[in-house]
Amino acid sequence: MTSAALLAMRERVVAAILSNPVVGPDSAATLARMNDPVQDCTFEELGFDSLARMEFCIFLETEFGISISSGEVEGSPSINAMAAYLAGMNAGR
Amino acid sequence: MESSLLANFRETCAKHGERPAIIDARGNLSYAEYGAQVGRLAASFHEQGLRLGEAVAVSITDERSHLLASMALVRLGCPQITFGGHDQPAQRQGLIARCRAVAVLATDASADDGAPVVIPDFERAASASACTDASLPVPDDGTVAALQTGSGTTGTFKVIPTSHRSLMLQALTRHMAVPTGIEYVPSPVEFLYSKKHRLRSAVTGYTGLLHATEHSHIPDICRRYGVDILRLSPAQMQSLVDFGIRLPEGVAVYVGGSRISGPLRAAFQSRQVRSLYVEYGATETGNIAVASPEMHDRYPDGVGPPLQGVQLEIVDDSGRPLPPNVEGLIRIRTPGMSSGYFDDDELTARTFPDGWYQGGDRGALTDDGVLVFGGRADDMMILNSINIFPAEIEKVAEGFPGVIDCAAFPMRSPVHGDIPMLAVVGAEACDLKALMSFCRERLGIRAPRKVVALAEIPRNPQGKVVRRELSARAADGEFQ
Secondary structure (H helix, E strand, O other): OOHHHHHHHHHHHHHHHHOOOOOOOOOHHHHHHHHOOOOOOEOOOOOOOHHHHHHHHHHHHHHHOOOOOHHHHHHOOEHHHHHHHHHHHHHOO | OOOHHHHHHHHHHHHOOOOEEEEEOOEEEEHHHHHHHHHHHHHHHHHOOOOOOOOEEEEOOOHHHHHHHHHHHHHHOOOEEEOOOOOOHHHHHHHHHHHOOOEEEEOOOOOOOOOOEEOOOHHHHHOOOOOOOOOOOOOOOOOEEEEEEEOOOOOOOEEEEEEHHHHHHHHHHOOOOOOOOEEEOOOOOOOHHHHHHHHHHHHHOOEEEOOOOOHHHHHHHHHHHOOOEEEEOHHHHHHHHHHOOOOOOOOEEEEOOOOOOHHHHHHHHHHOOOOEEEEEEEOOOEEEEEEOHHHOOOOOOEOOOEOOOOEEEEEOOOOOEOOOOOOEEEEEEOOOOOOOOOOOHHHHHHHOHHHOEOOOEEEEEOOOOOEEEEEEOOOOEEEOOEEEOHHHHHHHHOOOOOEEEEEEEEEEEOOOEEEEEEEEEEOOOOOHHHHHHHHHHHHHHHOOOEEEEOOOOOEOOOOOEOHHHHHHHHHOOOOO
16 A cells, blocks of 8 residues: 555545534644644544444545445544555455 | 323332342442432422423433433423434424423523423432422323424424323333343434333333443443343444454344345344344334344345234235235334324324324235335435435425525445435535535434535426436446
8 A cells, every 4th residue: 555545545534524514623733633644633532423423434435435334433543543444445445 | 090101110110129220330220219210300390390291302411311301201291302412403493393392301501492491400309308209190191201203204304292102012012032131222312212212121121221332332331231132223233243343142132223134134143143133113103023033044134023913014005905925015003103293184194094004114024924124115215224305305405595406315325324415406606515504404414415516407207306316326426
C-alpha cells in the first residue's frame, strides 16, 4: 500500500466525520489535528456514539461505495487506524 | 377493574420480591423495591398534576430512571410517548401537539418541546417514607399505556395507541427460550424496540440488564452477568459476526426488525452461537412468528411458524386466501394487536380490514406452516430496522425553496439495508446542501443521506416514480 493511497483514504475518513449529522470536532484545534496526517484523533474524543457510527458508515457507502459495519468502526477507533483499515480493505480487493 | 398489566406487575413484585428486576452499573434493584418505587413515583407525579388518561412524553436518557418513570406512568394510567435523544425539536413539538401531551418528563427544565417539563423526584421515590399510590385511581385494561410512533405511508407519523391489555398480551405472546432469567437489550431504552421488550419483561418477571454499550463489548457483558437472553438489532448482529469475539455458550439470541439474510444467519451460527432466533412482528401486533435455530438451514428467509394464539393468512389483493407456497399479502390477528391508529381513520380502515392487521408485508406459508418473508408490497424502506416511507421524505422536500420535483428511493446496502436517498429536479438556485439539512431537521434519522440533482425523475406512463431505476443507478455508482 502506498502512502498516497493511505493519505487519500485518510481524507475520505475526515470528510465522513465532517459530514456527520450527529457529531463533529468541538474546537479549531481538534479540526486542525483531524486535518494533519502526522497527528491522529480518536472517534471517542469526537463524541461518536452508535448513531454517529452508523452515519459514518452510511456516508462512506453513499459517497465512496465502501461498505463497512459499525463494528468495524469500533475495531479501528481513530482516524489513522480507520484509514489504514479501509486502505487495507481496498488493497485486498 | 385494575388493568391486567398492572395486576401482573404487582403480582410479580409480590411473588418474586427478592429477584432483581433491574441490574445496572448502580447495582441490583429487586422487584419488591421496583414496585415500591414505581408506586411512590406515581404518587409524586400525581402531586405534580398528572392525571389518568393524560398523555405524557418521556425524555430521559438514564436507563433506570427512564424505566421507573415509564412504569410510574403505566401505574397512573398516562399514555406515554417516548422521545429519543436524537429526535429533532420540530418532531417532538409536532408529536406533543398532535397527541395533546400535557407534560414532558425530563431531568432538566431546559427542554422546550411545547409542553411543561415535569422533573421526576427519583431520590424521594427511593425513600420509604414518601407517600404511596394506594389512594390513586386505577387504570383498566382499555387505558392506553403507550402512544408508539412509526413511519407513515402518507408522509406523516402514524401513532399507534397500545392499551394496557394489548401490552400484557404482547408480553405473554412473545417467545422466550427460558422461563426466567436475565434479558439484555444493548440498544438504549429510548429505542422503541428496546423499550417495549423492557416493559414486557417487567410484567413477566424477567431480570433486565441495563447496559447500553458499543457493539464490541456485548460478548464481554453477556459473560460477566450470565445473560440468558440477548436481543440484537441486525446491525449489532452484523458487527458481532465481523468482530469474532464470541458470545458465551448458552445465550439465546433474538433478532428482528428487518430481513435477516440466510448468509448472515449462517455466519452468526458458525462464528457466534447456534441458538439464534429470528423474529417477525410489528408494533401494531406484537410478535407474530419466530424461526428457531434449527430452521435457518432449511428456510434461509423463513421467520418461522406463527406463535401460539396468532392467526396468519396469505391473501391476494382482493383478500382471498392463497394456497401454501404461493406468495401474497400477509394478514394477521394476534391476541395483543392494536385496534387502529390515532387520529387516522382512513389508514386504520386500510390497514385493519375485517379485524385483521395487513401492514403491507408479503410472504408465503410453506407446507409445514413456516412463514417465508417476501418483502414489502409498497415502497417502504428499512434502514437498520427503521421503517421509512418515501412519501414522508418527499413531503418535506417539496416544501423547500426551488424544488420542482423529487423522489425518495433506497440505495441498497449489504450492511445497513435501505439507505434513503433523494433525487431532486430543482431550480438553479436550489441549494442541495441546505436541502439536506432542512430534511434532517424535520425527519431526524428518517432523513435522506444524500441528495442528487437530476434533469428529470423517471416515471412510468401512469406518472408513478420508477424507484427501481433510481436504486439501480445508485447501485452502479452513478450518484457517488
